[in-house]
Amino acid sequence: MVFKMRTGISHVRKRLIKRWALFFCVFITAAAAGGIIERFKGEPFTTEPMPAPSAAADAAPTEEPQVLNDKININTADAELLCMLDGIGEATAEKIIEYREQNGGFGVIEDIMNISGISRSKFERIKNVICTE
Numbered sequence: 001m002v003f004k005m006r007t008g009i010s011h012v013r014k015r016l017i018k019r020w021a022l023f024f025c026v027f028i029t030a031a032a033a034g035g036i037i038e039r040f041k042g043e044p045f046t047t048e049p050m051p052a053p054s055a056a057a058d059a060a061p062t063e064e065p066q067v068l069n070d071k072i073n074i075n076t077a078d079a080e081l082l083c084m085l086d087g088i089g090e091a092t093a094e095k096i097i098e099y100r101e102q103n104g105g106f107g108v109i110e111d112i113m114n115i116s117g118i119s120r121s122k123f124e125r126i127k128n129v130i131c132t133e
Helices: 011-033 090-103 109-114 119-129
Strands: 069-075
Touching: 090 119, 109 119
Parallel strands: none
Antiparallel strands: none
16 A cells, blocks of 8 residues: 655645635725725725815804814714713713703713713713813
């Protein structure tokens, strides 16, 4: 009986390597096209230039800015912006909006702890990224 020594890669392994190589190429192509890689806020990555500002954007703002010095103003922010805070979901964002409408806004950032669902530890995580001015 003669034993044949295996040398090289079997045809099954070659097919597997080809499939993984194809998958990798498709993944990289999709990532480069913006289908997989996304930026912080969830907008897809694009290489297209930003559109020119419209005439409406040139008009004076009608309300206070929602973000000031990289801090979210909890007195003016909408629910979508509030949801970007660590630990704040849609329900809590709605509670924040409801509270400020009923009480005329927040005097200091610590007032946000009056909202049910915002504990001292959650406040400690978000206090550096919120403001009331």
